[in-house]
Amino acid sequence: MPKLRRLRQIRMRSNSLFLRLVAGFLCIILLLVCLTSYALSVSKSNVRHEIVKYNTLMLRNTMENYENHFEIITKQMYFFYFSDNVQRLQSDPRYTFFPKVISDILTWVGNPNLYINNIVFYAQNSELGRFAVEKGTSSSNDTMFKAFMASERYPLEFWEQQFNESYTQRMFPADTFYSNIFEGRKETLGNYIPMVFKRADNHDFYMVVFLDAAKMYNAFHQASNDDLVIYDGRGQVIYNRAANEEYPALEELASRNSAFIQDDKYHFYMKDPSSGLTYLHRLPAAQLASQTQLNFTVVVVVIAVIALSVVMSLFLAARINNPFRKLIDSIRGPGEGEQYRSSIREFDIIGSQLRDKNRLMKQWAFLNHLKDIRDSEYDRAKLEFIDKPYVFVLFHVIEKNNAAWPEGTFQSWLYYMKVFIEDKLNRSFPDALTFQTEYNQILSMVFIEDGDELHALLRDMKAVFDQDRDSGTITIAVTSTYDSSDQMNAAYREVRERIEERLLVDETQIVSAAPTGPVELAFTQEQDVQFRANIREGNEEAASNIVRNFFSEWRSPAATAATWHRFAERVEERIRLAALERIGLPRLDEILANSADKISRCVTVAELERQLLEWVTLTAHAVQEKKAEPKDAVTSFVIDYVQNHMAEEIYLDALAEKLNLSSGYLSSYFKEKTGTNIVEYVNETRIRKAAELLLDTRMKVQEVAEAVGYRNITSFNRMFKKYTGLRPSDYRKGDHDRPDGETTSG
The missing domain is CATH 3.30.70.270 (Reverse transcriptase/Diguanylate cyclase domain)
Structure with a gap:
């Protein structure tokens, strides 16, 4: 029995998560050791190829950066050269034009992405004689190229010779420019690449752009060592970073491959077919060889990594139970202690999902709290x-x-x-x-x-x-x-x-500021009466002018969007009440369809004005069309009778008897012609008239109800709210809580 118990214990231990993890880790480490040995054995032959490929790619990126920049400079400077200010300076030079040109030069020079240090305009045979204009001032040619922009390679005679050259644009080799403003003190300005822009039909004026070669190199060159040579199509060296070292002539490169060794250096070169510029990058051969050698340090590091991997496998296996325990603690309930985070991706994903779930539960409880929805005490406690x-x-x-x-x-x-x-x-x-x-x-x-x-x-x-x-x-x-x-x-x-x-x-x-106080907008009483009257008669121009005049007078910065929307809703209500009798409810609903949504989606005052004017136009046209239709004797009799006997009791049977028709036929006929039945028409007409009396008179609400045929004030209030959404007293306050229809209140 003791032996069996001991075997069972050994078996249980061998099946434990810890031992299985250790065995798995060791198998993975052994496999990685084999793969690493094989990789190291074959990598040496590939490293050299990859280094050459890398340097070629870096040189290509450098060339593309330079070429793109030269293209941008050429386009932008031609644009500047043919600008109005420069052409005016060229055709009719005056001292008064200099400040504008200098200001334009400063704008271009101030752009850090163009790497332009200075722009000089040089003219001869003009009314002002020979003159030069640059970013800081204007001066004579002698002062400009001997004091402000002096160079040993480019003396004054060189710049004067450029007037006689036939090109329109050319780049010259970089040189060091300096300033001789103060006698006996020579101040170096920098290493610049001159680019000259001319017109073929004008040999008395040209522009020189000085590109900062050092800044361009720092921005565009992508390589590990500090070396770059740029040749132009004629073999001149436009730029040489390693100025003190010898470099091959352009003719020598033509007979070589794009990558070759010479003078213990790897040479990589490329030529851009569009510009004709050739780019040369050099790398010490010893540096390339050192990168391909598998030195003793690498071997030691590999062994150390293997040993460390074994130790880490034991450590991780021993600690693997801890993350599981903490995850289980996190699953037990949200919001209980700090959420678990792990460096193990799978554990961290599980922890992240738990945090998201807890956040969603908190948001759900938060939303229920705001909406006053009953939820569990547990969810509510998370928000306390x-x-x-x-x-x-x-x-x-x-x-x-x-x-x-x-x-x-x-x-x-x-x-x-x-x-x-x-x-x-x-x-x-x-x-x-x-x-x-x-x-x-x-x-x-x-x-x-x-x-x-x-x-x-x-x-x-x-x-x-x-x-x-x-x-x-x-x-x-x-x-x-x-x-x-x-x-x-x-x-x-x-x-x-x-x-x-x-x-x-x-x-x-x-x-973020508290409200400054209520501001309301509304038609004056006179405007309101005129507006409704013009809508009823289909006078588009007059009704539209009332709206336009109102908007032109009340563009108050204190009027909020809600204030303007309330005003638009009142105008829509006026249109509906005024035109209902004329064109009927179906046509009116078609014109004013989704009016509330359209008002809320107006984002500017002008857009809201256009929306109201559109409704006014459509309603006025519908009224005019209705007027042009031949009148129907039956519907005209009913409409006139309702208008003239509004204060009396109106019954369908009495109307049918007066027309010698049955009540059913009269009701169907009227609805077919107007789109609404007689009972609804009577109620709408009474409420519309009541709304006018509430706005235009000082009659009491009870008196208004009796004037439109309602003997019971409760029935009147209920019917009025059904059609307007407001009680009669509230409807009157909406327009008469200010004296004489004033449109704003503090």
Whole structure:
């Protein structure tokens, strides 16, 4: 029995996770040792080829960088050369033109990506004689090329000779330029490559661009050692980095391969077919050989790595139980202690998924809390905190009317926006919660210590959002600071109120200040009466002028988007009430279809004005078309009777008897002609008349109800609210809470 027990224990230990992991690690290490030995044996032959390939690739990148830059310089400088200021200086030189040309030169020289140190315009045989203009001043030719831009290789005679040359653009070899402004003191300016630009039909004026050769080399050269030679098509060396070393002539390179050894150096060269420039890069052969040798250090490192791998395998196997235990602790419940993080990818993925799940659960509890939805006490407890300052940030998105979504939808754009917002906020505020609360709103709860950092981040996000203005307009509202979970509902109310403070402008807005006070917009009583009368008569021009005049008078910067939207809703209501009798409900519903959505999607005051004018035009045209139709005797009788006997009881049977028709036939006939039945028409006509009396008279509500045929005030209130959405008293206050129809209030 003891032997069997001992064998069982050995078997159990051999089946343990620790021993199996150790065995697996050792097998992997053995396999890696074999692979490493084989790789080292064959890598030496490949390293040399790869180094040559690498240096060739680096030289190609260098050549492409230089060629692209020379092409950019040529195009941009021709553009500058043929600009209005330069051509004016060339054709009719005057001293008054110099400042403008100097200003243009400073603009080009100030661009750090062009590597231009100076631009000089040199002229002869002009009304001003010989003169030169550069970035700092204008001077005579003698002063310019002997004092300001002096060079041993390019004396004054060289620059004068260029007037007689027949080329239009040429690059000359680099040379050191210096300044002799102060006598006896020679100040080196730098190593520059001159490029001359001329017109073929003008031999008295040309432009010289001085490129900073050292800066271009530092920006474009991609190689491990400091060596580069550039030849032009005539064999001249345009630039030589290693000025003190000898280099082969261009003719020698033509008979060689693109990579060859000479004077204990590897030479790599390439020629650009378009510009004719040849680029030569040299690398010491000893350096290349040292990189291909498998030295003793590599062998020692490999052995050390193998030994360390064995130790690490034992260590990881011994510690493998700890991550599992911590993961199990994390699975037991969210929000309990710090989340587990591991350097092992699989464990970290599991931990990340758990953190995401916990965050989603917290967001769900947060949303339920804001919406006042009953949830579990456990979920609610995760949101309870005190003395932890936070703000709400609400991103309100309005889709543009003409927005196009070739690769998605508005909701997909909103999703990517949410991901962007969440990423930006969580980088600076790790505890921030972000989720979509409405179809066009994204809410973030940000725990902050310093509001300045948040506002700076929001300004950066605003710059990004402004790039998508063709798709939609975004408003960012920020609340004041709260410090307790009990105040979340108040913070949510505040952020929704602040969204309403946005302005009707086509740009991203950040609203962080408290409202300044209510501002309302409405027609004056006289404008309102005239507007409704013109709509009823189909006078498009007069009604449109009232709208245009109102918008031209009230472009108040204090008027918020909500204020303008309320005004537009009232105008839409006036159109509906005034035109209902004339064109009928079906035609009116067709013209004003989705009016609330169209108003809310207007992002500027001008766009809102165009929308209202469109409704006015369509309604006026419909009224005119209706007027042009031949009148129907039956419907005309019913309409006139209702208008003249509105205060009396009106019954369908009585109307049918007066027309010698059955009530059923009369009802069907009237609906066929007008689109609405008689009962609804009577109610709509009465309510429309009541709305006019409430706005245009000082009659009491009871008196208005009786004047339009309602004896029961409760029935009148119910019917009025059904058609207008407001009680009669509230409807009157909407336009008469200010004396004489004033349109604003403090």
